[in-house]
Amino acid sequence: xxxxxxxxxxxxxxxxxxxxxxxxxxxxxxxxxxxxxxxxxxxxxxxxxxxxxxxxxxxxxxxxxxxxxxxxxxxxxxxxxxxxxxxxxxxxxxxxxxxxxxxxxxxxxxxxxxxxxxxxxxxxxxxxxxxxxxxxxxxxxxxxxxxxxxxxxxxxxx
Numbered sequence: 001x002x003x004x005x006x007x008x009x010x011x012x013x014x015x016x017x018x019x020x021x022x023x024x025x026x027x028x029x030x031x032x033x034x035x036x037x038x039x040x041x042x043x044x045x046x047x048x049x050x051x052x053x054x055x056x057x058x059x060x061x062x063x064x065x066x067x068x069x070x071x072x073x074x075x076x077x078x079x080x081x082x083x084x085x086x087x088x089x090x091x092x093x094x095x096x097x098x099x100x101x102x103x104x105x106x107x108x109x110x111x112x113x114x115x116x117x118x119x120x121x122x123x124x125x126x127x128x129x130x131x132x133x134x135x136x137x138x139x140x141x142x143x144x145x146x147x148x149x150x151x152x153x154x155x156x157x158x
Contacts, residue, residue, distance in 0.1 A: 033070055033080050035063035039088040055100045063088060065099070072103030097138060107138035116144040124148070 040062050043051070048062070056065055066087040067080075074080030086092040093099065101107035113134050117127045131141050149155065 033067040033084045035067050042090050069102040112140035114142045117148050119148050
């Protein structure tokens with residue numbers, strides 16, 4: 001069985017509060033990854049249930065999912081095949097958002113985003129807007145607040 005790749009864009013976190021992220025560059029199209037359905041036998045029943053419940057796209061097999069993710073992050077066909085082989089043999093398994101969203105045009109394929117709050121109302125509001133956008137797209141968030149003045153410190157001309 002062979003999985004075919006679709007063209008996709010790589011995005012950056014610029015101006016996230018104004019809408020969708022801007023594409024950085026197109027990914028190279030990977031022609032095909034050769035899948036091996038017999039590797040389904042390596043999965044436990046619990047693993048299959050979890051993949052069915054949370055990770056597979058409609059009509060997608062376990063091996064198709066591994067191929068989809070491999071294609072999404074590969075530089076070329078050889079690289080995609082190696083990533084697929086590592087995942088399908090259970091030698092390597094990516095983090096949940098990578099496995100669930102990689103190559104799927106849904107959510108973000110990143111486990112956690114880190115940002116910092118600027119010491120101003122604009123800084124606080126910009127970070128708030130960014131965090132709302134990240135959370136609504138399935139991203140985990142870690143925000144550093146150390147640059148914001150403490151309670152009781154002078155603000156403005158006071």
